[in-house]
Amino acid sequence: MNPVPHIRIIGDSLTPGGYQQYASFRRIDNFINNSGSIVAITDDLSLLAPNTIIVDKFYPEQHAEIIIHPNSIILNNNVYHIEPSNIYDSGFGWPNINFVQFKNTVLNFIQLHSGTFPKQSLLSLLIPAKDIYPSAFDKAAFTAFEHAFSLLHVRFFDSISAFRGKGRGLTPSGDDFIAGLLYGIHCLESLTKMNYRAIKVPVYETAAGSNLFSNNMLQFAKDAKYYKRLKDFLIALVRDKPETTHTAFRQLISVGDTSGADLIAGFFALILQKPLIFE
Amino acid sequence: MEKQTKGVILKGHYYDSVTLMLATREITAMPGIEDASIVMATNENLAILKNAGMLPSSIADASGNDLIIAVRAEQEEQADAAIGAVEQVLGEMRNKQDDGTQFAPKSLDAALQVMPAASLSLISVAGKYAVAEARKALDNNLHVMLFSDNVSLEDELMLKTLAIEKGLLMMGPDCGTAIINGIPLAFANVVKRGSIGLVGASGTGLQEVTTIISNHGGGISQAIGTGGRDLHEKIGGIMFIDALRALAADEDTEVICLVSKPPHPSVLKKVSEEVRAVSKPVIAIFIGADAKVIAAAGAIPAESLEEAALLALAVSEDKKPDAVGEKLNARRMEIEQQTASFAKKANGKYLRGLFSGGTLCDEAQIILQKHGIKTYSNTPIDKDFMLEDPWKSREHTIIDLGTDEFTAGRPHPMIDFSLRNKRIIDEAGDKDVALILLDVVLGYGANPQPAEELVPVIEAAKASSNKLLFVCSITGTADDPQDAGHVKKALENAGVIVMPSMAAAAELCAGIMRLDVS
Numbered sequence: 001m002n003p004v005p006h007i008r009i010i011g012d013s014l015t016p017g018g019y020q021q022y023a024s025f026r027r028i029d030n031f032i033n034n035s036g037s038i039v040a041i042t043d044d045l046s047l048l049a050p051n052t053i054i055v056d057k058f059y060p061e062q063h064a065e066i067i068i069h070p071n072s073i074i075l076n077n078n079v080y081h082i083e084p085s086n087i088y089d090s091g092f093g094w095p096n097i098n099f100v101q102f103k104n105t106v107l108n109f110i111q112l113h114s115g116t117f118p119k120q121s122l123l124s125l126l127i128p129a130k131d132i133y134p135s136a137f138d139k140a141a142f143t144a145f146e147h148a149f150s151l152l153h154v155r156f157f158d159s160i161s162a163f164r165g166k167g168r169g170l171t172p173s174g175d176d177f178i179a180g181l182l183y184g185i186h187c188l189e190s191l192t193k194m195n196y197r198a199i200k201v202p203v204y205e206t207a208a209g210s211n212l213f214s215n216n217m218l219q220f221a222k223d224a225k226y227y228k229r230l231k232d233f234l235i236a237l238v239r240d241k242p243e244t245t246h247t248a249f250r251q252l253i254s255v256g257d258t259s260g261a262d263l264i265a266g267f268f269a270l271i272l273q274k275p276l277i278f279e
Numbered sequence: 280m281e282k283q284t285k286g287v288i289l290k291g292h293y294y295d296s297v298t299l300m301l302a303t304r305e306i307t308a309m310p311g312i313e314d315a316s317i318v319m320a321t322n323e324n325l326a327i328l329k330n331a332g333m334l335p336s337s338i339a340d341a342s343g344n345d346l347i348i349a350v351r352a353e354q355e356e357q358a359d360a361a362i363g364a365v366e367q368v369l370g371e372m373r374n375k376q377d378d379g380t381q382f383a384p385k386s387l388d389a390a391l392q393v394m395p396a397a398s399l400s401l402i403s404v405a406g407k408y409a410v411a412e413a414r415k416a417l418d419n420n421l422h423v424m425l426f427s428d429n430v431s432l433e434d435e436l437m438l439k440t441l442a443i444e445k446g447l448l449m450m451g452p453d454c455g456t457a458i459i460n461g462i463p464l465a466f467a468n469v470v471k472r473g474s475i476g477l478v479g480a481s482g483t484g485l486q487e488v489t490t491i492i493s494n495h496g497g498g499i500s501q502a503i504g505t506g507g508r509d510l511h512e513k514i515g516g517i518m519f520i521d522a523l524r525a526l527a528a529d530e531d532t533e534v535i536c537l538v539s540k541p542p543h544p545s546v547l548k549k550v551s552e553e554v555r556a557v558s559k560p561v562i563a564i565f566i567g568a569d570a571k572v573i574a575a576a577g578a579i580p581a582e583s584l585e586e587a588a589l590l591a592l593a594v595s596e597d598k599k600p601d602a603v604g605e606k607l608n609a610r611r612m613e614i615e616q617q618t619a620s621f622a623k624k625a626n627g628k629y630l631r632g633l634f635s636g637g638t639l640c641d642e643a644q645i646i647l648q649k650h651g652i653k654t655y656s657n658t659p660i661d662k663d664f665m666l667e668d669p670w671k672s673r674e675h676t677i678i679d680l681g682t683d684e685f686t687a688g689r690p691h692p693m694i695d696f697s698l699r700n701k702r703i704i705d706e707a708g709d710k711d712v713a714l715i716l717l718d719v720v721l722g723y724g725a726n727p728q729p730a731e732e733l734v735p736v737i738e739a740a741k742a743s744s745n746k747l748l749f750v751c752s753i754t755g756t757a758d759d760p761q762d763a764g765h766v767k768k769a770l771e772n773a774g775v776i777v778m779p780s781m782a783a784a785a786e787l788c789a790g791i792m793r794l795d796v797s
Contacts, residue, residue, distance in 0.1 A: 116684075137318065140328075144327055165324065166327060168300070168318050172323070174323065210321070246683065
């Protein structure tokens with residue numbers, strides 16, 4: 001029998017209630033409640049997210065269910081009290097910087113790092129690569145992504161619809177990209193002192209579908225709740241320190257096959273294109 | 280014959296994207312499979328599959344939480360076999376860690392429970408965790424090979440001091456190559472066992488020397504890596520010296536060979552004093568350093584990695600070291616004679632070197648410089664020749680693709696050729712480029728199919744450029760998983776000039792460029 005784990009840190013967006021085992025991976029178990037919210041357990045600190053419970057030792061499928069109370073968590077009948085000091089703050093307060101200046105920072109970053117962008121990720125929309133798609137599906141998907149991308153500036157919501165649900169991955173690449181767009185909108189509204197809730201909510205509603213992993217990710221993006229790797233990268237980018245930015249980017253794009261890269265592609269696209277709807 | 284597209288839906292199956300990608304690759308490699316896709320069955324993905332002609336007609340009732348497997352094959356049975364294999368492949372990938380034969384402990388403690396008699400720990404974790412893990416291993420009386428980098432000099436010194444107090448080896452941080460008791464660790468080649476022991480503060484340097492020794496019939500007793508900074512002033516060469524002492528005391532080692540970039544002068548002095556105390560013959564290659572100090576201590580200095588290997592071999596066979604110099608001089612004359620005929624096949628002004636091995640990159644620069652050819656680089660020998668933008672070559676350029684700016688988000692270029700392949704095509708597009716110099720490093724950990732990946736790219740580059748020459752050396756042996764003989768033949772068939780060492784390859788390039796082939 002596996003030892004009882006010790007909880008190290010939890011995300012700040014665990015909705016109270018009972019959760020049942022949903023999908024198990026090598027490094028992470030996912031649980032779901034009746035309304036489709038997902039809570040994940042892992043011992044990998046780098047996977048820290050608004051809905052993650054980080055334990056000291058992870059064994060796949062060790063827990064059949066999780067019960068979350070406002071001040072405690074129950075795992076296999078073991079009660080863990082939630083200490084405020086053990087809660088990951090997924091919020092990110094964008095500093096008071098000039099939007100144009102930040103856009104230039106993003107541009108410089110892309111120019112400097114484009115050679116390191118993962119093949120077949122949607123970062124290729126920003127710096128096109130030649131014939132890197134091995135299968136008919138990948139080729140057709142990328143053609144669809146190029147079309148979706150071409151709509152982004154002028155026909156923003158058509159672009160969202162065209163990205164939605166497409167591509168490889170547990171969260172399809174197109175959904176990762178849209179989540180990145182939503183984080184980009186948060187950045188834009190913070191730096192330009194605007195409120196774009198009237199855009200973010202319909203983006204979420206357009207993008208959300210039957211894939212629960214995507215839905216949870218999109219909701220966090222809409223609510224400006226950041227995954228730790230994304231937050232680490234954006235903090236480094238804002239500070240414009242090449243060495244830490246470089247390391248944080250490497251960690252971000254190591255998520256999934258292209259998932260982290262697709263997410264940041266959406267963020268970059270929003271900042272660089274600033275679609276007309278935001279004018 | 281009409282192609283068969285078949286598929287199935289797996290209800291409620293969830294796999295991370297890396298697993299799906301790897302499974303797709305495995306299935307695509309099966310006999311008769313033309314194309315395969317394993318993706319979440321969102322409506323949008325189903326539409327894409329349809330557009331791509333990959334949506335099987337039998338698919339119905341799928342949701343975004345399901346997985347779709349679509350396969351196109353020459354024959355129906357082949358498609359069925361591939362589909363049948365998918366679940367097994369995915370299951371194997373998921374269960375790998377639960378399979379007793381492939382148990383992957385998640386901590387050093389768990390690993391020691393499984394293998395309590397272990398005496399060495401190979402650590403490759405993110406730099407910030409590396410020190411704690413290495414410390415834990417030393418505390419458990421394990422020798423350590425620390426592959427990780429991003430460890431501070433202070434921590435490196437602390438770990439090495441502790442190791443020496445406990446009589447243990449602390450190889451690294453940033454140690455990429457070692458062969459201990461015949462076992463290759465990390466990036467290392469399959470070499471013969473023998474009486475030559477090596478200490479190296481350079482991964483590809485050790486690989487080049489050990490493979491040349493082995494290819495010429497010699498053998499290796501031990502090859503101890505120390506990490507590239509051991510000969511830094513602050514570290515003081517403590518592990519280099521400790522390893523030298525270990526080889527001096529090792530009964531199986533008759534000849535010692537030291538391999539490194541230039542040590543700090545104070546460290547070189549310490550190493551020299553240590554060499555003086557060793558009764559066994561010592562050969563030393565400190566690439567680019569003044570050989571006088573080490574020679575004064577009684578070591579036989581070498582000017583290239585190849586010369587170091589041949590000298591160590593000659594001494595181990597009781598032959599005169601002078602014979603090596605004569606042999607290499609004869610080879611130089613041979614190269615000079617061949618140069619003109621090779622030069623006729625080139626057209627352009629500049630050389631571009633694209634390297635996966637840092638030490639090989641340095642060696643090539645030094646040899647070219649000796650022949651009066653200055654090269655720009657991201658790791659220049661002469662700081663005035665630092666490339667402003669490593670992504671853009673200028674004039675003669677030699678690039679080390681193993682540095683941080685190139686390895687972010689991707690494996691080391693000895694494993695993943697994609698970046699170099701792209702750069703080859705880019706360089707071929709520059710009409711002023713006459714010659715491209717490459718290193719091809721084989722062995723455990725390196726790209727398993729270097730010829731299969733490089734040849735199409737070289738052929739495409741040659742097709743797009745009028746009179747472009749390719750020169751390379753292969754660091755490897757016929758016993759390596761990639762088989763150096765096979766790689767050489769494939770590259771030569773593609774028109775690449777394959778030289779027996781990087782030193783020889785750089786000398787040939789220098790000769791061609793000096794003839795002004797523009």
